[in-house]
Amino acid sequence: MKIDVVKLDAGKAGSVELNADIFGIAEIRADLLQRCVKWQLSRRQAGTHKTKERSEIARTKKKMYKQKGTGGARHGARSAPIFVGGGVAHGPRVRSHATDLPKKVRALALRHALSAKAGGQQLIVLDEARLDAPKTRELADRFAKLGLTNALIIDGETLDENFARAARNLPRIDVLPAQGLNVYDVLRRDTLVLTRAALDKINERLAPQEAA
Template sequence: MLGFNLRLQSFASQFKNNFKSISLNGPAAISASTSAAIARGFASEIQSAPITTNAENDETTTHNITTSVPLGYSGTVQAWLRDFKTNMPRSIVNIDKTVFDTQIRVDILHRVVCYERDAKRQGTHNTRGISDVRGTTRKWAIQKGRGKARVGTHRAPHWRGGGIAHGPKPRSHVTQIQKKVWLMGLRSALSSKFAQDQLILVDNLNLDSYKTRDLFSILRGNRWINEENERSSGRVLFLPALKTVEEQPETQDMYKNLLMAQRNIPGVGLMNVEDTEVYEILKHEYLVLDKLALDYLQRKLCVE
């Protein structure tokens, strides 16, 4: 019992020292050495936080991040809004907790993935039965007198070149699932990406050129692809709001450039946010959303 009390006192003093390293008087200063768990725990109480990080040249770089989070409000969580080309943080955005920080249901993810993959099956498999194969229907040998087994047509399944017994025929593999279950699976998929720090929020997906090498240099600079094998699968999925910007002609070109540039890079996909699938989100390692797509997902998946 005495040893347990000593360990408890040691833990309490260590936690007290870590707590004193964070100053919440006025603008809070959270150093890069502070653990990510403590930083996230105090994120909802920070109004204006100068984030200090160490650059490569050992100089101190300060980013003034401002956000308006109501104190005591637990319906949102905070995430970085990054620059697409440099992957550097630009601001902090509040995202819905019921969409991006909900319980991850593995059983629901399994049901939704099976449902989506079943819907993609063509079901065009076809085999020829005894009435479909080519050949005569005459009796192949006399019934009696041969000393052998009775035989009929050579189109029977047990003959070489005969039909297939109980073979697959064209059919639909579509299964049914409730809409609420599918929406729950989408929330779980987004929450899993957010929990693994694989959800990347960018201000826009503006790409100046449709050249593949320009997008490839951005992906390599942001470390979204494998550095050892540049031609290997990077597993990046872009989810822009394509249909949302149809009424804005000035923004159509940037999505057109992104669509053309990503086609020659293995493992990099682009899908309209309104057509997103749970299977595609889980298959790719990184999920990149712009602000329009983020607003659409929060409107669609928000739980009151």
């Protein structure tokens, strides 16, 4: 499938052929996308939340009162969860929230995410993402010509420093190198913008390998 290539000033720069195995999947599997997004977000969780349990409370361990004969319930230490200032019962502990997802499933989910953008007319191929100076106003004007207000821009192996510095001041605009391409960021932005260099890297990364 072919798609037009545009410049930052909205001019034409020819066309490029998209790999159908990456951008041409017809039936998008939402379950794959959900699994991959959940896998990404679970790995981002710090897991550092913690409450003190009964054994960690700095209070006396002496028995509150004698076991029998008081007419009240039998209790041990004041650090029990039912008392004010006591420990928390079954509270959160420091742990990792990360889950496992096979590498092949992650790659397949990324293909489905890219195909969803291509099939929904939410994909733009840019000739190159470069600026002569890191001027946010200039970049905003160029994005306005392209109709970009909420977009993820993927460049090649490295980012142009002027472009990246100008774009980071724009709300709802994300810029990543090709190796940072991921399902979550693709789905959270309305439009996906790929440079020619990014397409080459994506083809190297996701194109099916032919058997020798």
